[in-house]
């Protein structure tokens with residue numbers, strides 16, 4: 001029996017001057033409007049927010065969760081026993097999980113990459129583990145993700161061209177192995193409903209390697225494609241250039257996901273280059289560290305000029321934080337180290353990101369995306 005695709009992407013409008021497009025990503029847990037920014041819920045929680053706030057206040061319809069962390073703790077088998085990640089964390093909408101590869105490379109000091117996969121030690125207790133292209137599919141299926149990522153190697157920046165090529169070729173072989181395994185499971189289960197597997201384009205900062213990787217992964221005819229290895233320390237214009245190199249070679253009717261980007265001012269740049277999905281810890285992490293994003297620029301809340309500032313963080317923001325609290329109150333909470341500060345700040349930053357994405361989507365639908373792009377460029381970096 002042929003498996004019915006559970007994830008389907010529909011392009012509903014395209015900008016005639018840039019590569020930007022607006023779409024609908026249909027998943028087993030609802031439809032996501034694109035372009036979309038996905039909040040990061042590393043440990044099956046977006047730090048500081050309840051799922052209710054993410055749903056109602058931020059309007060999130062898809063979250064990212066980290067396979068590496070959930071595999072180590074509490075363990076994917078436990079989550080499977082408890083009905084999968086959606087039920088476990090009480091999140092009714094879509095979930096995308098990464099392959100775990102990126103965390104292995106960034107968190108685990110001891111690791112060894114072989115043709116079969118990657119051996120690593122847990123950053124929690126030093127236990128030895130192995131991820132293979134097949135095992136990371138199994139872990140993500142146990143979690144019940146709507147969108148799964150194929151295991152890739154994310155090389156650090158910079159690397160030699162020779163290493164970047166070897167690593168890219170390994171990523172292509174691993175992706176093929178993950179897809180074979182996934183197809184085999186599908187045949188075995190008679191096409192039981194499951195999420196969609198995306199391969200990841202790598203190739204470091206070499207445009208020709210990026211293009212070759214995209215072409216070879218396109219042969220997999222995947223339901224969507226990710227572009228990885230961005231925001232690993234390379235200059236930001238180079239990240240955009242890598243997207244420009246590979247994006248035209250990816251199937252037009254499939255969603256493209258730029259992993260780990262970006263700053264608020266970068267979101268429109270990625271959208272203009274044909275990106276439909278993004279994720280980053282930046283809005284939530286910066287919120288906790290006291291950096292808030294507003295329509296009139298950045299607010300560093302600890303600054304003394306906010307001590308007696310009665311204005312909301314962002315006069316035009318409709319989030320719970322901006323509707324109810326002043327900059328002075330937020331600064332007080334921050335200075336006092338109160339938990340509520342993190343809650344209110346994270347809520348605002350994620351809402352700001354969601355608002356930017358909605359604004360971009362509406363502009364694409366209304367045919368005014370180039371004007372919107374120009375207007376977002378002229379926003380000052382620091383709020384008055």
Ligand SMILES: [Zn+2]
Nearest residue numbers: 317319322348
């Ligand atoms: Zn707000």
